[in-house]
Amino acid sequence: MSAESHPTLPPVRLHSDAELARDALGAPLFARAVRLARWAGPDTRVGIGGELVAAQLPEAAAVLGLDAADAESAGHASRAWRVAVDTGLVDVTEPEEGDGEQFGTAAPGEDLALVTRGAPGDVLDLWLAALDTVLADAAVPDLDGLVDALDAGGEIDFDRLDWNPGREADFLDEVLANLYLLTVSEGGAADGPVPLPVLAASMVVPDGMGDPTDAVLEQVSDAMMRLDDQFRQLEPIGLVEFRPVDQELMAEAADEEATAGGSAGRDGGDARDGRGAGDARDDEDVSRYGMVRLTPLGLYGVRARMLEAGVDAPAVGELAGKGADALLDAVALYSEGAAQAEIEQWLAGRELPAAAAELLAAARGDDEGGPLRRLRCQQALVSAGPEAEPAVRSVLDDPELGGLARVWLAERGLRDVPAPDPEMVFWLTVDTIAAQLAADGETQGLPLLMETLTAHHAGFFDQVWRVEHPATAHVLEAMGRMHPDRKAAKEARKAAFKARSRRP
Structure with a gap:
């Protein structure tokens, strides 16, 4: 998270640690991680990296109350397990090469006790660790083209994939910083949602630019769809409340562009007037292009990351004990x-x-x-x-x-x-x-x-x-x-x- 981009920010009004801890425990992904940590035991089998083996995923999904036969449920279980491992809610022993063991083992970690017996600050520390995992996952692009990006030795050719992990993580951090700034600024979004095209434009449109060019609008459109995917991943951890882009709307826009021979090219819209994809002059409901807001827990989480990066992000009440x-x-x-x-x-x-x-x-x-x-x-x-x-x-x-x-x-x-x-x-x-x-x-x-x-x-x-x-x-x-x-x-x-x- 860039400290240079936002050296000093307006103060934020945070909920109490107790309220935030309750929100953290209620976040769907974190709650699932806790349930899987309590389920882990002698019969739990893990592979290299501590991930659950495929055969265990249906049982893990059932523990979470999900359809054990559904592939999507297996994905939810796998993500929750990864959060549990990364936060220390679960301790894993991975199989070692040459020892003849095919699988490792897992057991509840010492930190699991903090969920019920720790202070609110302990719970929030666990949630912040979970947030780090989710943000790292969200920064990974859609890897549909991963096979095509493998080189002759079976390694990923990142140049062909056009993916720089550090750049992607920085982009997402800067997006969250902009969303935070829009939320805490006087006259800003406050508790209201921010249109996704506006947030995308804040990342793409140069300061002081007049009417965006077609090329810039295309970049806004690409950034908007990228954020749509990322915020879908961030919502389950309780960071944001998110209304995704209406896929029917995007299909309509694609059809219109095809009909016009590709001349439209304005899916991102003009973020300066709060509209999104399509012609900025129409009166289409902007919410169809996606809306996002930081939750109170999200404000806490983004601020914590900014403080760690050296950004001055004050909170109301911090001066109560000072002169x-x-x-x-x-x-x-x-x-x-x-x-x-x-x-x-x-x-x-x-x-x-x-x-x-x-x-x-x-x-x-x-x-x-x-x-x-x-x-x-x-x-x-x-x-x-x-x-x-x-x-x-x-x-x-x-x-x-x-x-x-x-x-x-x-x-x-x-x-x-x-x-x-x-x-x-x-x-x-x-x-x-x-x-x-x-x-x-x-x-x-x-x-x-x-x-x-x-x-x-x-x-x-x-x-x-x-x-x-x-x-x-x-x-x-x-x-x-x-x-x-x-x-x-x-x-x-x-x-x-x-x-x-x-x-x-």
């Missing part, structure tokens, strides 16, 4: 909703007066991150409620926090709130706009905020450039670009020049 300085530094980079959730967990269980004082102390600073820390501190104090009042009043004379304190007290209609002096008003204005710029950039709502903050101060730009705030010039330059009043914008640009000139 206010660590909290404000971290949530400064979060969306407002994620920051609020993290703040609420940090405050839970703390003595609120002391917590408020700690937050205010951590909000100080004239560094570049100071304005956004103070914005998040103000957000945290809202959650702290009236118990924060003594701590807030204690900073009324603080040059960096006094304005914030007055706003907080006034919003609650509290008495005895001293009026700020002009210098504090201008400083707070600069700090507020600097925080908004750092949090969201030059958003559509920022010009209105600028207009509101400057409308009640005659000669605002004649005075604000003198404010001793490290972001004064930066804020004035932004106001010069964004202020809705043309005259005010011009005055802001002049004030920005003066602010730049006075600083060494």
Whole structure:
């Protein structure tokens, strides 16, 4: 999983370990692996590699409640057995060459006891090991052409097969990383499913590309069908909920392409508008092209793999035991909703007066991150409620926090709130706009905020450039670009020049 592609991600809200462990035990493939581990015994015969011998598969399928005579059931039993062996739920002794033994033996492994007597974390560790096995299997392509890819010595010619195991595994990891990012991003998929063509396009269509070419659309189509096969394999382990591609739809698309003499070539569709294979201009139900979403267990699993790869993938609640300085530094980079959730967990269980004082102390600073820390501190104090009042009043004379304190007290209609002096008003204005710029950039709502903050101060730009705030010039330059009043914008640009000139 590429740490370079996603160096820092938005925080994810995970279910508790107990809930996730229950989900893991309920995942069909993992549950089957546990049942086969309990079934393993002296009469269980395995071959080289620890796989069940063919003669044992019907009995294993019957143990799983499957039709013992069905070939597909034998495949389910074989996959479940492989998961059981790879996770340590089953211990196998393989036959050794030259010892005269045709078969090895199997028995329940020590780790099987963790399923019923282990902590939730133990169960999740077993499930993660099972996930590794399933992902490795899913990265193996359809080997229908395997016989044709054998060389004269009976070895697989990977060049002829056009399969690079490392490349395939990296592709699947990157797909899951993209799906994770779509899920946790503000305004992203959240708990909703992602259309398979959109996910495929995220892997194929170059950033900034306009209308995709026919060649790119063909690549999207190929990637979509590849993912359709892979997600079918990943669903039984509980990683995803998946609605496969409607095969009738694909057959219809193939017929249309044949009728058109191969001119269509657009099975993948234009993922930018959420449609999939076929003509992106029609109103076909996008769900027919496949829909996928990470389950809560899947979010946990993908995040665990990303952390192992060195990706910064935070989870809401991780900062609950850390100091206010660590909290404000971290949530400064979060969306407002994620920051609020993290703040609420940090405050839970703390003595609120002391917590408020700690937050205010951590909000100080004239560094570049100071304005956004103070914005998040103000957000945290809202959650702290009236118990924060003594701590807030204690900073009324603080040059960096006094304005914030007055706003907080006034919003609650509290008495005895001293009026700020002009210098504090201008400083707070600069700090507020600097925080908004750092949090969201030059958003559509920022010009209105600028207009509101400057409308009640005659000669605002004649005075604000003198404010001793490290972001004064930066804020004035932004106001010069964004202020809705043309005259005010011009005055802001002049004030920005003066602010730049006075600083060494």
